[in-house]
Amino acid sequence: MKVELEGVTKRFGGVTAVEGLTLEIPSGALVALLGPSGCGKSTTLYLLAGVLKPTAGTIRFDGRVVNDVLPQHRNIGMVFQSYALYPHMTVYDNIAFPLRMQKQPEAAIRRRVHDYAELVQVAHLLDRRPAELSGGQP
Ligand SMILES: Nc1ncnc2c1ncn2[C@@H]1O[C@H](COP(=O)(O)OP(=O)(O)OP(=O)(O)O)[C@@H](O)[C@H]1O
Ligand SMILES: [Mg+2]
Structure with a gap:
């Protein structure tokens, strides 16, 4: 674009x-x-x-x-300078949130969340909440 x-x-x-x-x-x-x-x-x-x-x-x-x-x-993604994570949601749900807002099918969301999590090496942390991560993991 x-x-x-x-x-x-x-x-x-x-x-x-x-x-x-x-x-x-x-x-x-x-x-x-x-x-x-x-x-x-x-x-x-x-x-x-x-x-x-x-x-x-x-x-x-x-x-x-x-x-x-x-x-x-606008279909624009943004990563904030300070972490803007939903504290009550798991890592999985934080990553899935914008895809859910786009009303993507749940199976496609699951695949993409796992792909992104693999890419940035947080696949083992998907069930945690932001407060349960180290300083660099978010
Ligand atoms: N909501 C706001 N109200 C008033 N001034 C603001 C607001 N947001 C930013 N500014 C001012 O506008 C200017 C630009 O801010 P901006 O956050 O875009 O800078 P930046 O280049 O991202 O800086 P940094 O490298 O510190 O992140 C600064 O002088 C800042 O103080
Ligand atoms: Mg800035």
Whole structure:
């Protein structure tokens, strides 16, 4: 999916978190935003996910303006800077949650949860809750 930002600005009251960001990311590209603390990296990701709305500017996915598309309709995944895990859910249910929200069939969810868990080597922890993990395991 091609991602375009054109003159994207985000203000929080008097604070300008992102100012006039113009960027085109071709489909399939792997891009890192690098910059000092407070320069607006996380805010930019929130804008792409739709958690925040730009104060000005345009965000396009494959040419379609998504400024007013809600997060649940954007098909954007996000890993938060601080772990955003549901404390009352097991590791399995935390991984399955977004797939359940997409109403995927339970068998497909089970397969994908196990595949992801194998990939990041947490398959043996699927029945635990976040509080029962070590610092690096989440
Ligand atoms: N909800 C908010 N209200 C007011 N100011 C905010 C808010 N969120 C972020 N800011 C400010 O906007 C600027 C950009 O913040 P952001 O979190 O995007 O930075 P960052 O590049 O991700 O920094 P870090 O590397 O520390 O994670 C900072 O000056 C921050 O204090
Ligand atoms: Mg950040």
